[in-house]
Amino acid sequence: MTKSRENPIDIDKDEFQKIGYELVDRISDLLGSMGERPVTTDKTPKELGDLLGRATLPENGGSASELITSATDLLIDHSLFNGHPKFFGFITSSAAPIGVLADLLAAAVNPNVGGQILSPMATEIEKQTIGWLCDFIGVPSSYGGILVSGGNMANFTAFLAARTAKAPRVLKEEGLTGIGKKLIVYCSKSTHTWIDKAAILFGHGAGSVRWIATDGSGRMDNEELERTVKADLENGHQPFMVVGTAGDVSTGMVDDLEAIAAICMGHDLWFHIDGAYGIPAAVLPELKGTFEGIAHADSIAMDPHKWLYSPLEAGCTLVKDPKHLIDTYSSHPEYYNFSLTEEGGSQNYFEYGLQNSRGFRALKVWLSLQQVGRIGYVKMIREDIELAHLFYHLAEEHQELEAGTHNLSIATLRYVPMDLSSTGKEKESYIDKLNEALLDDLQHGGELFLSNAVISERYYLRACIVNFRTTEKDIKESIEIIVRSGRRTHEELQNGADPKE
Numbered sequence: 132m133t134k135s136r137e138n139p140i141d142i143d144k145d146e147f148q149k150i151g152y153e154l155v156d157r158i159s160d161l162l163g164s165m166g167e168r169p170v171t172t173d174k175t176p177k178e179l180g181d182l183l184g185r186a187t188l189p190e191n192g193g194s195a196s197e198l199i200t201s202a203t204d205l206l207i208d209h210s211l212f213n214g215h216p217k218f219f220g221f222i223t224s225s226a227a228p229i230g231v232l233a234d235l236l237a238a239a240v241n242p243n244v245g246g247q248i249l250s251p252m253a254t255e256i257e258k259q260t261i262g263w264l265c266d267f268i269g270v271p272s273s274y275g276g277i278l279v280s281g282g283n284m285a286n287f288t289a290f291l292a293a294r295t296a297k298a299p300r301v302l303k304e305e306g307l308t309g310i311g312k313k314l315i316v317y318c319s320k321s322t323h324t325w326i327d328k329a330a331i332l333f334g335h336g337a338g339s340v341r342w343i344a345t346d347g348s349g350r351m352d353n354e355e356l357e358r359t360v361k362a363d364l365e366n367g368h369q370p371f372m373v374v375g376t377a378g379d380v381s382t383g384m385v386d387d388l389e390a391i392a393a394i395c396m397g398h399d400l401w402f403h404i405d406g407a408y409g410i411p412a413a414v415l416p417e418l419k420g421t422f423e424g425i426a427h428a429d430s431i432a433m434d435p436h437k438w439l440y441s442p443l444e445a446g447c448t449l450v451k452d453p454k455h456l457i458d459t460y461s462s463h464p465e466y467y468n469f470s471l472t473e474e475g476g477s478q479n480y481f482e483y484g485l486q487n488s489r490g491f492r493a494l495k496v497w498l499s500l501q502q503v504g505r506i507g508y509v510k511m512i513r514e515d516i517e518l519a520h521l522f523y524h525l526a527e528e529h530q531e532l533e534a535g536t537h538n539l540s541i542a543t544l545r546y547v548p549m550d551l552s553s554t555g556k557e558k559e560s561y562i563d564k565l566n567e568a569l570l571d572d573l574q575h576g577g578e579l580f581l582s583n584a585v586i587s588e589r590y591y592l593r594a595c596i597v598n599f600r601t602t603e604k605d606i607k608e609s610i611e612i613i614v615r616s617g618r619r620t621h622e623e624l625q626n627g628a629d630p631k632e
C-alpha cells in the first residue's frame with residue numbers, strides 16, 4: 132500500500148469524526164439555547180481584540196482539535212446571534228439549521244459550480260433550485276438565473292444584464308464613452324444603496340440615477356417617473372432601466388409594480404424588481420394583489436438569506452430571458468474546455484454571472500425548500516407579518532410609544548415621553564435624539580436587537596421580523612424592554628448625560 136504523503140493540513144478519518152462530533156454537539160447546544168443567551172456581546176472591539184490576542188502569523192501549525200475548540204468558544208461566547216428570537220435588526224434572518232448542515236456538506240464535497248463538468252450534480256441542483264424559486268414567487272419557469280452572495284450582488288448582476296440588453300451593441304467594444312449618450316436608471320427615493328454603488332462602480336456615475344419621489348404611502352410616484360423619463364429623452368439621454376422595489380429596506384413598502392411595468396413597456400425600458408427582502412411574501416395568496424406585475428419583470432433580485440431563512444450567503448438573480456445573462460457574462464475564453472452545446476443542456480454558471488469559480492450555495496436553499504415546502508413557508512412568512520403587526524399595534528396602544536409604519540414584516544415605532552414640555556421643531560429634534568440614544572442603548576444591552584429607519588425626516592426604531600424563532604411573547608417583552616430603556620434614556624438626557632457615553 133502506498134504511504135500517504137506527509138502534510139500538515141489533512142485530518143485523518145477518525146480524528147475528523149471526533150472533532151466533527153464535538154463540534155456538532157456544541158452547535159446543537161447553541162441552537163437549542165439561543166433565547167437564553169444575550170442577543171449580542173457586551174464587549175467593545177478593543178476588548179474583543181484583547182481577547183483574541185495579538186499573536187503574529189504562526190510559523191508552525193497547531194492541533195486541529197484545539198483550534199476548532201477555541202474558535203468555537205470565541206464565537207459562541209462573543210457573537211451577535213441573528214438566530215435569537217429577539218433579533219429584529221436590519222434584514223438578517225435566523226438561519227435554518229438544515230442550511231448549517233448543508234454548508235458543511237457543500238464544503239466537504241466542494242464542487243466548483245462555475246462549470247458543469249466540475250460540479251455535475253451540484254449544477255443540476257442549482258438549476259432545480261432556480262426553477263423552484265421562480266415557482267415560489269409566481270413567475271414562469273422560463274425565467275433563468277443564478278445564485279449569488281446576496282442582495283447587492285443579485286441587483287448588480289441584473290443591472291449589468293439590463294445595460295447589455297438596452298445599450299447600443301457598441302458598448303461591449305467601446306465602453307460607455309463609445310455610446311455617446313448618457314444611460315439613465317430610475318428608482319424611488321427609498322431604493323437600497325446598491326443602486327448608487329452600481330452606478331459608480333460600473334462607470335455611469337451617481338448622476339445617472341434619477342431618484343423618483345415617493346407618494347404619501349411610500350411608493351414610487353409613477354407620474355413623476357414617466358415625466359422624468361420623457362424629460363431625459365427630450366434632453367438626448369438614453370433611459371435604460373427602472374428599478375421597482377418589492378419590500379423597501381426601511382419600511383417594507385412594495386411599489387406599484389404593475390404600473391411601473393406599463394411605463395417600462397411604453398418606453399422600451401428594462402424593468403427590474405429589487406425583491407431582495409420582500410418578494411418571498413408573494414407566496415401568500417392574500418398578498419397576490421400587492422405583488423401584481425412581478426411576471427412582467429425582466430429581472431428580479433431576491434435573497435434566500437433574508438426571508439427564506441438560509442444561512443449567509445445566498446442571493447439570487449432571476450432573468451425573464453436568461454440569454455441576457457449569457458450575453459452579458461459569457462466571453463468563451465479558449466482555456467475553458469467546457470462544452471456549451473452538449474445534449475441535455477449542460478449549463479456553466481460562469482457564463483451567468485460575475486464569478487468564475489463558485490461555491491455550492493444552492494444546496495442550503497434547495498434543502499430548506501424541501502424540508503419546509505411551500506405550505507411551511509406560507510405559515511412562517513405569514514406569522515412573521517402578523518408578529519410585525521403585533522409590534523405596531525402594541526406601539527399604537529402604548530401611551531409612551533408612537534407607531535410609525537407596518538408593511539410586510541417591518542414595523543417602525545418611536546419612544547415619545549409623556550412629560551415633554553417643548554413643542555414643534557424643538558420637540559421633534561429631542562425625540563429624534565432620544566430615539567437615537569435609545570437604539571444605541573438597546574443594541575448594546577443584549578436583550579433585543581433593533582435597527583432604525585428615517586421616515587419623513589424623523590428617526591424611528593425599526594423591527595424586521597424574518598425570524599422563525601420569534602413568538603408573541605418575544606414581541607410583548609420587547610415592547611416592555613423598549614419602554615423601560617426609553618424611560619431610562621430620557622431621564623439620562625434630561626440630567627444632561629451625553630447619549631454617546
Ligand SMILES: Cc1ncc(COP(=O)(O)O)c(C=O)c1O
Pocket residue numbers: 221222280281282283284286323325376378379380405406407408434446
Ligand atoms: C431591498 C434590499 N435590497 C438590497 C439589499 C442588500 O442585500 P445584501 O445585504 O444581501 O447585499 C437589501 C438589504 O437589506 C435590501 O433590503
